[in-house]
Amino acid sequence: QVQLVESGGGVVQPGRSLRLSCAASGFTFSNYALHWVRQAPGKGLEWVTIISYDGSYKYYSDSVKGRFTISRDDSKNTLYLQMNSLRAEDTAVYYCARDRPTKTAVSGYLDYWGQGTLVTVSS
């Protein structure tokens, strides 16, 4: 069965960096686009970024553009999110999610999600 397991969250000071990982199993990782979505405590969902199945294109929300970088290692079936210059407003549970398969490259719908990893930015 499809599994996505995030790791790497924790408490970090403002301005510092953190790298999240998402280990995937149960599907052919290299065939799928992947997303990161975050949820601040008690708040709604905010889409963060996507990477295409082959890594050739990436999109970011304006709130993280220039600070966060998404990448993937298909040999390890792992998705990453490098987060630099962290701010208090980046505090959230970060979910990785699989893009629903479609005939086109990206569907924009998220059909499987991990359980999330909590990032807390605080001094």
Added chain:
Amino acid sequence: EIVLTQSPATLSLSPGERGTLSCRASQSVSSYLAWYQQKPGQAPRLLIYDASNRATGIPARFSGSGSGTDFTLTISSLEPEDFAVYYCQQRINWPLTFGGGTKVEIK
């Protein structure tokens, strides 16, 4: 970016009742809209995509409708496990955006 507005913020219903949730987009998203369910402490689950298509394994009591700027998620007869928060999401434009959510609570 496209803003999705969900209403009501909270819906108080009893098991067995019909639930009707609304999502309005700030501009047309055609039929490129999804609905997700999220229970406390859990990840979201995809229910509906392309406005009216149920995702794999989703019960038939969940149905979606609408196009353009106005969409509806209907739960025909609420089961105890359906009390949760529901989000709509558009995929016509980057960035992907979600609505603020509707909480369906037990009356």
